[in-house]
Amino acid sequence: MGGSFVLHRIGVATATIVAIVMLNFVLFRLMPGSPERVILHGTPRVTPELLEATRERWGLNDPLFPDQFVKYVSATVQGDLGYSFVARGQTVTAVLGQRIWPTILLFGLGEIVAIAVGLALGAYSGWRRGGVIDYIGNGVSLLLYATPYFLLGMVLLLLFGVALRWFPTFGMTTAGASYDGPLDALADLGLHLALPLATVALGLIGQYAIVMRSSIVETLSEDYITTARAMGLRDGRILRAHAVPNALLPTVSLVAINLGYVVAGAITVEVVFNWPGLGTLTVEALQARDYPVLQGVFLLLSISVVLANLLADLVYGLLDPRVRT
Amino acid sequence: MSAGVLTPDQLQRERWRLRLRATRDFAGRYAKRPDGMVGALILLAFGVLAAAPEAFVGPLQTAVSAHGGRLDPPTAGFPLGTDEIGRDILNLTVHGARVSIVIGLLATVITVLIGAVVGIVAGFVGGRLDGALMRVTDFFLVIPTFVLALILTPIIRDIVGSGSTEVFGIRMTLIVIVVVIGITSWSSTARIIRGQTLSLRERAFVDRARVVGAGPGAIMRRHILPNVVNLIVANAVLVFAGAVLTETTLSFVGLGDPFQPSWGQLLEAARSVGAPGLGAWWYFAPPGASIVLVVFAFTLVGAALDDLLNPKRRARR
Numbered sequence: 001m002g003g004s005f006v007l008h009r010i011g012v013a014t015a016t017i018v019a020i021v022m023l024n025f026v027l028f029r030l031m032p033g034s035p036e037r038v039i040l041h042g043t044p045r046v047t048p049e050l051l052e053a054t055r056e057r058w059g060l061n062d063p064l065f066p067d068q069f070v071k072y073v074s075a076t077v078q079g080d081l082g083y084s085f086v087a088r089g090q091t092v093t094a095v096l097g098q099r100i101w102p103t104i105l106l107f108g109l110g111e112i113v114a115i116a117v118g119l120a121l122g123a124y125s126g127w128r129r130g131g132v133i134d135y136i137g138n139g140v141s142l143l144l145y146a147t148p149y150f151l152l153g154m155v156l157l158l159l160f161g162v163a164l165r166w167f168p169t170f171g172m173t174t175a176g177a178s179y180d181g182p183l184d185a186l187a188d189l190g191l192h193l194a195l196p197l198a199t200v201a202l203g204l205i206g207q208y209a210i211v212m213r214s215s216i217v218e219t220l221s222e223d224y225i226t227t228a229r230a231m232g233l234r235d236g237r238i239l240r241a242h243a244v245p246n247a248l249l250p251t252v253s254l255v256a257i258n259l260g261y262v263v264a265g266a267i268t269v270e271v272v273f274n275w276p277g278l279g280t281l282t283v284e285a286l287q288a289r290d291y292p293v294l295q296g297v298f299l300l301l302s303i304s305v306v307l308a309n310l311l312a313d314l315v316y317g318l319l320d321p322r323v324r325t
Numbered sequence: 326m327s328a329g330v331l332t333p334d335q336l337q338r339e340r341w342r343l344r345l346r347a348t349r350d351f352a353g354r355y356a357k358r359p360d361g362m363v364g365a366l367i368l369l370a371f372g373v374l375a376a377a378p379e380a381f382v383g384p385l386q387t388a389v390s391a392h393g394g395r396l397d398p399p400t401a402g403f404p405l406g407t408d409e410i411g412r413d414i415l416n417l418t419v420h421g422a423r424v425s426i427v428i429g430l431l432a433t434v435i436t437v438l439i440g441a442v443v444g445i446v447a448g449f450v451g452g453r454l455d456g457a458l459m460r461v462t463d464f465f466l467v468i469p470t471f472v473l474a475l476i477l478t479p480i481i482r483d484i485v486g487s488g489s490t491e492v493f494g495i496r497m498t499l500i501v502i503v504v505v506i507g508i509t510s511w512s513s514t515a516r517i518i519r520g521q522t523l524s525l526r527e528r529a530f531v532d533r534a535r536v537v538g539a540g541p542g543a544i545m546r547r548h549i550l551p552n553v554v555n556l557i558v559a560n561a562v563l564v565f566a567g568a569v570l571t572e573t574t575l576s577f578v579g580l581g582d583p584f585q586p587s588w589g590q591l592l593e594a595a596r597s598v599g600a601p602g603l604g605a606w607w608y609f610a611p612p613g614a615s616i617v618l619v620v621f622a623f624t625l626v627g628a629a630l631d632d633l634l635n636p637k638r639r640a641r642r
Contacts, residue, residue, distance in 0.1 A: 015460075016463075016464055016467060019464055020468060023473075027476060027477075027480065142621060142624060142625075146616075146617050146618075146621040147616075147620075148570060148573055148592075148616065150574070150577055150592070150596070151592065151613045154595075154601045154609055155601075157602070158601045158604065158606055161601075161602070162602060162603075162604050169601075169602060257466075260467070260468065260469035260470065260471070261469075263469040264469065264574055267472075267475075267574075268574055268578065271578065272596065272601075282475065283578050283579060286579060286580070291476075294476050295476065297472065298473065298475075298476055301472050302469055305469050309467055
């Protein structure tokens with residue numbers, strides 16, 4: 001891979017992250033009401049002296065630029081995102097740290113399942129274009145695409161959690177349960193994971209299948225497929241060795257671009273199932289107007305998405321020499 | 326007609342004749358797309374509901390005018406059951422159509438307006454301005470704009486305050502959502518329009534206009550814009566579907582307005598009283614099905630329009 005291509009991509013990603021950090025600063029300054037009142041929120045009898053002392057203590061008397069901005073940037077770079085308004089005494093970084101793992105577990109697994117099933121479904125229906133699977137698969141994919149994640153979650157919860165009672169519907173583990181061993185605990189986690197995971201995967205499968213299908217259809221009209229057919233290769237081999245690898249390319253970038261939307265879905269699915277991840281944290285922070293936590297979530301999610309996109313760009317460059325410009 | 330010069334009057338008439346023929350031609354081709362027609366019919370039905378909800382179910386029921394039981398399943402009197410304070414779900418869903426669709430339309434207008442202006446200016450002017458605009462566009466393309474919308478909505482709401490002013494019959498709280506959706510989702514429109522503008526800029530008629538002495542503003546308005554309108558329309562349909570989904574999701578995480586419930590707000594209410602856990606499917610099925618149907622219909626119409634109007638796709642077939 002060309003060095004300049006890699007450097008350029010990394011440069012763009014870095015610039016984007018810098019812009020995100022700056023936007024975060026601006027957002028905080030946009031908020032109405034002076035910051036010292038926010039800090040002193042709930043403190044009885046605020047005297048002018050106390051107000052002044054607070055302003056001095058938090059550097060609010062310094063000019064916005066460069067003093068406050070530089071302070072903010074250097075704190076952010078060191079991972080200091082301030083304190084949560086709600087979880088008193090806890091740093092935003094600590095709060096985010098507690099809630100990130102359930103989200104990674106849920107969405108990491110969800111993505112894997114969706115990529116595997118979605119791409120297979122898309123490849124098959126594109127291959128057998130006009131067939132029964134294609135017809136049904138396309139309709140279902142479009143419907144799933146039109147369904148908000150949380151609605152899907154509510155339906156699954158009603159069907160499999162309440163009507164059939166197959167799965168628990170609340171949280172990550174059974175409250176107050178004592179386990180006989182690690183396997184027992186894992187089984188409990190798995191049961192709790194089933195419905196939210198199914199929701200995430202189903203929500204994504206539609207999109208991946210649609211893109212993979214059109215990508216396969218496009219690839220099949222390429223000359224090298226005709227050549228492969230002319231060489232007398234068997235269908236299965238043409239699909240696996242020639243069509244799928246080439247059709248995968250556009251899907252790689254789609255998966256990355258999609259991450260931004262997945263994040264939105266993540267937030268709502270977690271709310272439906274009370275999954276204790278970043279999504280429920282976001283909604284709690286939203287309801288309590290816990291701005292530092294909200295900003296931390298924005299910073300964390302945006303930077304993750306940018307990095308994932310960078311990774312996808314580099315992988316794409318590795319797979320397809322044509323884009324290395 | 327081929328002999329001599331047309332008078333301005335004749336020219337005008339000739340223009341209309343051609344335009345009418347193009348429209349009829351397009352309608353004919355659209356009617357041959359079963360998916361597009363199904364989508365259009367669904368949208369028509371919801372459009373009628375949204376235009377005059379009172380005519381179908383009477384005024385919006387409130388906690389005061391509610392007269393049903395608490396979370397009653399569907400009965401003859403309440404065909405879709407009742408919510409936790411006894412309001413008729415049918416009434417709420419039909420009124421929700423107006424709120425959801427109007428918010429979606431307004432947000433689409435803002436999104437497409439920003440996207441088209443940025444795309445045309447960037448593509449036509451080119452150079453540094455293009456570079457700068459596209460950098461901003463790419464920024465909005467890559468960051469999770471929903472999370473940005475999530476933070477912007479309460480901040481802007483705190484700034485403008487919660488007055489009872491209404492715009493287009495929509496409360497200020499929801500207008501904030503409209504604006505936030507608009508300023509966070511224009512980037513893909515700008516990209517598409519810019520691409521088309523770039524190729525139009527090189528066409529002969531643009532050169533001719535320039536030679537005749539038309540300024541850049543006039544060229545963009547009179548020569549570029551009419552040629553990207555098709556693309557804008559096809560894109561707007563997809564933007565609308567996205568706007569409805571975004572509004573629904575924002576309402577679902579608690580940023581809606583309980584006094585003017587959209588479908589998303591109804592779903593939020595259903596979730597917060599635990600309707601799925603209580604088996605009260607009638608609370609969230611009607612607004613949920615409405616959202617899915619409307620977004621589905623818009624996707625169908627959008628795909629059909631895109632096939633017919635997008636010059637790239639037309640060339641491929």
